[in-house]
Structures are given as C-alpha cells and as structure tokens.
Amino acid sequence: MPGSGRTLLEELQERAKELHCLYRVHAICSRAEAPLDELFREVVGVLPVGWEHPGQTFARLVVGTAIYESPEAEPTPWVQSAPIRVRGEEVGRLEVYYREPFPPADEGPFLKEERRLLDTLAELLGQLLLQRDLASTLHRAEKRIGPAQTEHGDWWVIVDFLRQIDRPGYVTIARRMLNFLCWSGVEEALRLLPRFTGSWSGPAGPEEATDENRPMARRNLDALLKVAEEVFVIAAAHVAPGEIRTSIQRWIKDSRSGFLIEALENQGTSLTDIAQALTRFQHAALNDRDLSRSIQFDLRAALVRRFLTDQVQFVGVAKNYIEVSDFLELTRRIICPPSSHGKVGGKSSGLFLAVQIVRKSEEYAETLKDIRIPKTWYVTSDGVVNFIAYNNLEDIVDRKYLEIDQVRREYPHIVQVFKNSQFSPEIVKGLSVALDDFEERPIIVRSSSLLEDRAGASFSGKYKSLFLANQGPKRDRLAALMDAIAEVYASIFGPDPIEYRAERGLLDVHEEMGIMIQEVVGSRVGRYFLPTFAGVAFSNNEFRWSPRIRRDDGLIRLVPGLGTRAVDRVGDDYPILLAPGQPGLRANVTADAVVRYAPRKVDVINLETHRFDTIEVEALLREAGGSLPGVENMVSVHEDGGIHRPMMVDYEAQAKDLVVTFEGLVTSTPFVPRMRALLRLLQEKLGGPVDLEFASDGKDLYLLQCRPQSFGDESQAVRIPAEIPPENVVFSANRFVSNGRVPDITHIVYVDPEGYAAIPDLDTLRDVGHAVGRLNKLLPRRQFILMGPGRWGSRGDIKLGVSVTYSEINNSAVLVEIARRRGNYVPDLSFGTHFFQDLVEAHIRYLPLFPDDPGVSFNERFLLESPNVLATLAPDFAHLARTVKVIDVPATTGGLVLRVLMNADLDRAVAMLAPPHPHGERHIEGRRGPDGGGGTSVSDDPRRWRIHVAERIAAEADVDRFGLKGMWLVGSSKDGTAGPASDVDLIVHSEDDPAKREALSTWLDGWSLCLSELNYLRTGMRTKRILDVHFLSDSDFSRGTSWAAKVKAVKDPARSLPLRAKMGSPAPRKGRDA
C-alpha cells in the first residue's frame, strides 16, 4: 500500500525488512567454504522476509538446470523475477511469488523497493557464482598477495551494495568512517572533512522519500557520493580490512535500529507500541551487542526509563546489564491498560536487574548458572489509575490528606469498595492470560510501588502481599486474583503507608503501584504447598555472633516453608542464622541451644482451604515429611543428647525427634557458595550492600527480590557528629560495631568490672544478676542500657560475667560487654552468645567495649561517680551499690539523655549525652525509619497525649466513692519517652476496702478499653489495655514496696496527678516535663 495511505512507520518497517533480507543473503553468500547447493537453498528460505507479506511469499531460484524452491511452492500469477548474470551472460533467474492476490502497488502487488531488492539480490547471486567460478584463480591470488586482500574485497562488496540500494545509508556510513579516520589522526581524512560537512547532513532514511522532488539535494547527494567513495579509498589505505568490515557492519545495524530509538524517544508512544517495536527489533535478528556502544546504551537506558524507573542511579547501572532483547522477555508478561505509560515498579525492577546481572556474570558463571527466578507477570503502575478511573473512584485520592484516625476508620470501607469494583476489560484479559500461564500453581500478588525507588523509603511491609492458592475452576481463580489485586491497590490508602509517607514528606508525590504476580516457589506436600526453605540474605552482617565473622561475611536468615517468617520477626520462633562468609561458625553450638533456637513453625499455603497457614514443623513432618523434597538437608535428628544428620530416617514416624538445622543444606549442597556469590556479585555491580529474598523447592534456588540493604530501617548506619565535646562522651567503641538505631536512653545500669571482680562469694555474685533482673522490670523498656564486665549470661563461671537469663535483660535497649585489660591479657567477650538469637529477634543491640584500646573514650568517672539510684529503685539490693550503678541520665545531667550512635560503616560507636529527641518516641520496634525531612506529621506526640489522659482520669475520678488517696504517673509516659504502643502506668493509692477497690478497678477498666481504641485510631497500634494500674494499699504505702518506692523516690519520683477533690498535691514539675 504505497502512497499516502502508508504511515511513516510502515515504510520504515518495510525498509528494515529489505535490509534485513539483504543482510542475511549477504551473510549466507559470504560463507566461502559452503557448497553452492546449500547456500542457494538457504537463500530461497530467507528471501520472503524481505517482502511485504512474508507469510504469503515464496521464492524460486533457477541456476542453469537446477531449481531451488520451497517444498510447497506452486507457481502463481503474482510473480516478480530478475535475471542472474555472470559476466553479462544470463545463467539463471530469481523469482518471488505471492500465494494469493494483494492490492495492486507499484509492480502488480509488489512495491518498487521490492523490485530494487530483487535486482540487488540477483546481482549478488551473480557475483557469488562469479566468485566461485574464479575460485581457483582467487586461490592462487591468495597465495601471492595474502588473505588481507580477499577480505578487503569482502567489505568492499558490502559498501557496494549499500551504494546501490541505500544511498543515504551509504553516505551515513561513509560519514562515520570519515569521523573514525579523523579520530585516528589520518591526515587525508581531515582534508576531506570540509567537503563532507558542506550542506547535506542528517540521518539516512526518511529524507529519501522527498529526494526526488528536490534536485538541489540530489546534486549534493551525488557530490557526497563521490566524497564517500574517496573516504573508503582512504580507509582501505589506513585501516585493517577486518576492522573496516566490523565497523561497517555495526554501523549498518545502528541505522537499522533507528525505528526503536525513535519509538523510545517519542514520549507519546505507549508501552504496547514499544513492545511492538521490540518485536520488530528481534524479528530483524538484531542483537544490541552488535550496535555501537552509544546507540546500544541509549536504547537500553531509554527502555529502562520506560519500563522500570527514572531513577538516574538505577538507569546508570541497569544499562550495563539489561539488553534490548531482555525487555522483549519482560513485555511478554506485562499487563497494562491501553496506551499505557506505566512502569513495573521498584520491586519488579530490582529483581529484573538482579537477574540480568546474574545471567551476565562471567566471574560467577559456574556457581550461579542454576539460579532461577519464578515465573512473574507484571501489572504496570498505571493499572491502579486505570482501575480508579474505570470505577469513578477519583475522590479517594484525596483521602490521604485526612487526619490519620479518619484514614484508619475509613480504610476498611475503602478495601470493601475496591474489592467490589471492576477491572477494565484489557486488564481482565491480561490477568486471564497470566492465569493460563500459571496454571493451577499457587501465586503471590505483591505490590511494586514506584516510591520504593526512592532511597531511604523502603516501604517494607507497608503494602500488602497476598498469597493465593490458585486452585479450582479458572473463573474462581480469576475472581480471587482480581480480589487480591484490588486489596493490594486499596493498601495504598491504608493508614500505615499514608502515615509513613507523611513522615517522609512523600504525601504529595503521586503514588502509583505496580503489581507483581509471582509463581510461589515450592512443591505440594500432603495438603500443603510450600518451599523447602526460604529466607533473606544481607551483604552486611549486623548481628555478628563471633569476632571472627566480618561484617561483609553477610547474614542469611533461613526458615523452612514460605519466607514470611524470615522477613518478619515473629517473636515466638527463630530462623536459622548463617554467615555465608563463615558458614562453619554457627550461632548455636551445643545440642541444647541448637534445639532451643530451631524454627518450630512453618508458613504454608493450604491447598484444601485455599488459605495461608502457619503450622508446626513437627505436624508437617508427621503428615508428609518424607515427601518434602530436600527434607534430608533440612532436618537433623536429635537423640541421645546429640544431633546428627538423618540416615535411614522415617520422617513421619520420627517427627518428634527432628530438628530444623539445615545442616545438610550448608555442608552438602552448593547453597552457601551460591548465596555468597549472589551477595558479592550484586553488591559489586549495584554499588552497595544488598538485601535478597530467596526460596527453594528443594531442587533449585530461586531469587525472589533484590534491593539495597540500606532500605531496611534497622540496618541504617547512624550518622556520628564530627565534633562531640569530649565531656559529653560516655564511651566509644571502634571494633565489631554493627548498625542499629537505639532509642534515647534515660538510664544506665553499670556493673563495675573492678567491683565485680572483687566480690568474694558466689551468692553476692549471683545477687548482682538478680539485681539486674529486678532493674530490668523497673526501668522503662528499651530506654536503658546494661554495661558489665565480660560475658553477660555466663552460666558456668559466674565471675566471668554477670549471670543472667534472657528474661532478666529482655527490656534493655543495648547490651554492652566490657573487656578490660588484665596485665597483658584482654578477656574474650561472649558476643551475646548465651541468648544471641533472642537479642536478634528483639532488636536488642550488642556492643563490645575495649576501654583500653587506643582511640577509645571511656568516661569511667561519669559511670562511677554519678548519683546511684539503685537503693531507691531496689532497696533490697542496696548492699550492691558499690558494684551496681544505676544512673538516671536526665536527673544527673539536667535533662539530657544518652544517645548511642552505632555506625558499622565506620566501625565506630559513640554514646554521648545530648538533649532528647523532640518527639521522644524513637521506638525500635515500631518500624520507625530515618528522619523524614519536613514531612507533615499526622501523629501527635504520644507522651503529651498520655499525660493529658492521665490527668483527665485523675480529675474525673470520684474520690469518695473509690476511697482514692493519690494517683501517680510513672514509666515511659512520665519520662517523656512513650511510644505509640506504650502503656500508661498509673500508681493508685486507695483505701483497703475491697468493694471500693473493685469499683475503682471496674471504672478504670472502662477507661482503659476506651483509651486503647482511641490510641488505635491515632496510631494503629493495638494494645489490649492501655492503662497499667498498680494498686497500693496503706500497708504497701507505708512499707514502701517497689511501686511505693517510686512514689516516694527522691530521684525520679512518680508524677503526682491532681485529684478532683482536695486530695493530693501536684509534684513539682521537672524541667524536662514542661
């Protein structure tokens, strides 16, 4: 369809086809050794691709008496033919047939360009015959003048063809050759330069169509053709033929990829258009590695920007690894609205890039060759916009600016609205195709948000990921899939992400969310579907359990079943910890510890109920342990006090004796070297530590996610100010420092190493442990640190460290072990080994101190000479006051707190006295991230709210009815350190009348329930009861139990709350309370 009806694109496409065809025929003909028969058969085979309707085209080649044609060829009337001549004599014909009629064009149904192509091909074949005819002559010539000359002839043929069929292209190549010669410093070329730059420039291609109407241009072109010829003559003289040929081939390919560049540069082209262009690119048998670097990178960068992300850093890395053809693979699994301009989002991009890096790695090719990724489909980020528009839900976008309690209240309704909305037909179709591809394998629907790209905003766990069993009739599966996507979409408007965005000033940034639909890795085991193991891996190990483990030895958290239990901290269970760089050093050594810290639960997909379930490992093994692939590498047998690898084990019958250790996986499979290689490679290529998710079906290892490790809140390196006044430093450390945020510290419990070493008897040594246990209960949770000599939790030799159990330290924020030099000997520290995994799961930081190291500060005077509040807090341990020091930091320093800044990147930690954080609510557990930088905070100060609440309760209470004598506020609310989930600790002194006490208790219960609901709406933290009431009887009050002691304490007394009647008198306010 020539003329006005043809679009520019179609024309370009045709030209590309012709070139493609010509190129391939040329490639075939250039195989000097192959027999002619074979070459001719191949030529007939490839010819159709050069014509407009390749599917309906076949070719026929007659050479002398021989005929080459496709087997099913039946001559038709719609034919184009050209003679093949050798030395002017016709020796055969080249014919092209259409199988069926097509609308008339320039020559019957054929285009004029096709005629030209046919003639050129016929000429080429003629030359081939001539070449062969002269084979013996050439052979002799070769002997005389060397192979270079024949190769020269080779490239010269290409240039010649080009001049005949594509003059502007020819000129372009010549121009590039000229530039090349100039750069190489060829003087003749420099002299030619002014003549080339004269008047005609610009790319080859579309201009040609207008040439015919512009005689001036034509003349110029003719002149240029002359110059071009000169260029090649110069080239022949100065450049090796091989190099000329390679360069020319690359430049020809460059020009052939023009259509793709154009599609990408035009912002108007939709993803579908780009996908089509990519298909053409592949169809043209182009490989971007054959293109010149600049074009290659341009193309890749443009594709990355369109499909993955705009983020400059990412593009910079990605363009080195993701080839054009890789995108084609991606486009085959993209679901998008019509004329989409969306992207696949952060999570998908990260994984996609990681996979390309792994595939293209040469260094680790052998180790990583079997790494897989699960089958993945993508819904582009504008899918959610399309969804909202399709259902007229635009109003919802504004909800993000509401108060957080309203957001929280409305959220369940939003979810319902979303779930009851429809997807546009294009999306439904796409999802349906995806489901056909997945068949009845379980899938996971994950969010892949665009905001995830932004450094410092991990959104980890903020948006939903939903597992689907994907079982049953397709209609049901599709409905479930759409339901899940709608729910994930709704999570954009959930209170947690909204609050998170508000804190980081990201509320005004438009949030679009891509969806990643991934096949769940695993196998069917009994009623369940699960991977044999899964987990997360980090380049940097922030939890070293041995000084021999370096930070860059990495960390793997490994669990049986779905990886959800490794990603989140589950409190009642433990993952297996491994340092891939030191797989022999295990966190747990004795059989007892191995059993105690073994994972006991497993997350699975129940294929019968179609639900995500958590079950006991033992139950799973009992039901179908033997059929779990790779179970022999997952468990060990625990018997006779020992632990050994399973041999001849009946997994079902012996389920109770099996412990998950992954011993086999570590020692007898390539798992550890693979993970190590993955971490190393990705860290090196992505330019920073990474955080991976992986899973295995017991056979293959799959990569599920890859992102920079710094995205995780907990592994952020805390900035340490350059100049801290020395008097404010309490201690510093410069060995084995890990990253980790520590909340503001109000109390220091310091067990003096000298004092401890001097204790003569066992009982007193044990008492120190008990005193710490008591303080652990009395001091505000996560706002005190424990500092002591040697090994905390030492069981055997108690004098080597304070003997405590985990429950006696579990409220501490940091555990500090001090190794003081004794003579010329510095004792080993435990690195928290006695309860290491408990520390990890509870986010309690561990820090070893070496006060005698050079460059380390240790303000022993502050620790020893500050007022000791031990006797006030725990009067029955007053006799230990020489050894156990409890420092109330704000009281001692006039309102300052202790900040422990830990930076593993510098291997440095500093504990300094500083004013408290303005909000005073840096709770580790609350997944609080780094400072937001000017975001609008929608949450109030939890401390102020709690004080207010407490004052209201006191003011409202009926003093006579309840026999109330006094009410005090203690703990975090009073200290200004309350977080969103903190309790309000009230001490209530009332008459010893059971009836009145009962009434008061009921009344306070009502408040408590009501307040926790309010608190939930404000913060999203569910607390069963917000009031923690400690009743004091008269006798308690006079005897001075620990709570009464708080009321009467001189240092850090409870805050008295004014009652309604004349009772009680407000305590003097402290500076930091104001």
Add this chain to the structure above:
Amino acid sequence: MSSPFNPFEMAQAQFDKAADVLGLDTASRELLRFPLREYHIAIPVRMDDGSVKVFRGFRIQHNDSRGPCKGGIRFHPHETADTVRALAMWMTWKCAVVDIPLGGGKGGVICDPHHLSAREQEGICRGWIRQVAKNVGPVNDVPAPDVMTTPQHMLWMLDEFEVINGGKYPGFITGKPVGSGGSLGRTEATGYGVVFTIREALKQMKIDIATTKAAVQGFGNVSQYAIKLFTQLGGKVVCCSSWDQADQTSYTFRKLSGVDADELLGITDRFGGIDKDKAKGLGYEVLPGGAWIEQDVEILIPAALENQVTGETALKIKPSVKIVAEGANGPTTPEADKILQERGIYCIPDFLANAGGVTCSYFEQVQCNMNFFWEKDEVLQKLDTKMTSAFHAVHELAQKRNLYMRDAAYVIAVSRVAKACKDRGWA
C-alpha cells in the same frame, strides 16, 4: 573487699570441713587438698583460613585411689586451672558417695566453640587426645562430655585415641550415643535415681509412698522421669513448673488429682515449655512459676536450676513438707539450707540425689569394657541397687554421727577416698 571468688579455694574449704569431722591426718589432707597430677597442654590447630592457632588445654586428675579418674571435658573461653581443679575434686567425692570404683578428674580447653567451625573443633578434640593419650584411657582416666562438649566431640576423641593405640577402646569415653557404645537407660537415670533415694528416705521415715504428694520444679529430663517413677510407685505429683519461652517467665501447672507426665509431654515443646491453654484444657491450674514451693505436699523436688530454694522462698515451704530431694545441682542456697536444717526437713543433697547420671556413666564404661550391653531393665535395676545402698550409707552415717545429710554425704565420700589412699600407703 576480700579476695575474689575462687572455686578451688571453695572446694578446699568444703573438704577441710569434712576432714575436720573425720579428724583426718595431715598427710591425707595434704594429699587430698590438691590434685595428684595435672597436665597443661598446648594444642596447635590449623584453622579454616590456613593459619595455626594454639589452644591451651588441661587434664587434671585429682585422685585415682579408688579407680580410674572420671570426669568431663569442658570447652570454655575463660577456663582456668583452678576451676578445673575444683571440678576434678568434686568428681572424686561424687564417685565416692555412690561408691563406684572411679576417681575424680576434669579437663578443659580454653576456647569458645561459638567462634569455631566444626572442623576446627575436631582439630581441638584430636589435638587434645594426642597430647594426653599416654596418660588417659579406660584403665587410667575416662573423659565424658561437659560444658559445650557433645557426643560428637567424644566420638572424635575416641577415634583419635583408638588410632593412636591401635585398637578398640569404647570404655575410654562415656556419654556416647546408643549404638556407638552408649548405655541404655541414660535418659531415665538421673530422674529415677532421685526417686530411688526418696523411696528409701520415706521407708526410713516409715511413710507409705502411696500416701504422699510431691511438687516438682522444672519439666526437663530429670523432672519428667522423676514424675513418672514417683507416680508408678504410687505417689502423686500435684504440680510441676516449666519455663515459658514466649512469656519469658515460668508457670506452675497444678492438678491435685495427679500430674500425668505423658499427658503433659504431649503438649510440651522441645525445651520443656508446656502449652498453657492446652494444659488448662486438660484440667491443670496455671499458677505463677514460684507456686510449686508453697504446695501442701510431703516432698519437694527442685529439678530445674541452681539457687531456687532461697532464704526468701524457703519461708513459703508448707509444714507438711518432710523431704527436699535436690534433682538439680545446687538448688538450695546456704541461707535456705539453714532454714531446712532448723525445721528438720530431710534434705537429700544434690550429689547424692542426682548421682544417677554418673552411675550410669560408670555402667556405660563397664559394659564397654566387657563389650556386652545390658537391656534397659537391667541397667535400671542395677542403678536402683547402687543408689539404694549409697543412700543408706549416707543416711546411717547421718544418724550415727548426728550430721546433716549434706555434711554426711561429704564425710562419707571423703572417708572412702581417704581410706583407699591409706590402704595403698599413700598417706
């Protein structure tokens, strides 16, 4: 402040007290206050990174007048010779009190297995044996697992020993898995041993065991088998406590009609934590962890941790309590010990009550040496005999000399060893 705590000095002080009661002569005292032999060794180990690290190790043989030394090997980063000396001396008394023909020894290596790969630990085990092979063996000194050493470590050591000596010597080491020279009945031994002594004590008090109730602290190996055997003998265990990992506290599970160990085991996790809700479903009351000590029972069995019966908690012990049988090591503080003594509560001291373990190790060695292994019943029956006669010896001495049971146990142990030394003409 006086000098820092030293375990060896403490062990010597205990010995001196018993020696005073016995009126031991100076030579015997000189001999028994210190170990007979000490080996201080260096163990070079090729580390995973190719470097060589030298570890320091010990074997201390306190006394072998009654038979080959017996005692564990500890891997501990802060191991000291004094700790090992003290422990070796305690082993001498422990073997003597149950009257098994073994002496006391202890060994150790200064190392922290947390910071060593399995291969490196194997290197330490084999290196340790190479250094002391000439001085240990089934007829000289028999090691066993201890702090941070496992049956695996023992098998490496045994293998190295057998390579050096060119033969099979399963009796060289105890604590091996069943099938690799271990003894049946090991799991039951300590818990059963506790109950054997209780049974004998009740006989002496002329109390029918079927009329008694017991409260147990802990639900580990010792407690479980103590509960089983006590119930089997007709007694009733009304409660036991267990540690709750999730709540980081312990609870007491009470069922006045009688605790069923098997029933509780069915709802127990791997480290002895009993499921609270399921226990309620089975009719157990869930009380605070400390409630076990304040029950109306005749017998208390602290079988969890050390220092559980303290000056404070001892005051809560009900008047009905007649016996405290120490299943754990050192569950009673000296302060509480005084209270028990004043109230006339009969105490079966730890190193008698829980000597079932070491007795079974002895049986393991015996079986290995003759290369003939008994059925479990036979092991437990022999255990009964040993424990019973050990109990009576201590009890009779306590009666005759009007000693507190703990002191009587010490005195009898020291006297047996002192006599053996004298007989050999060592003192």
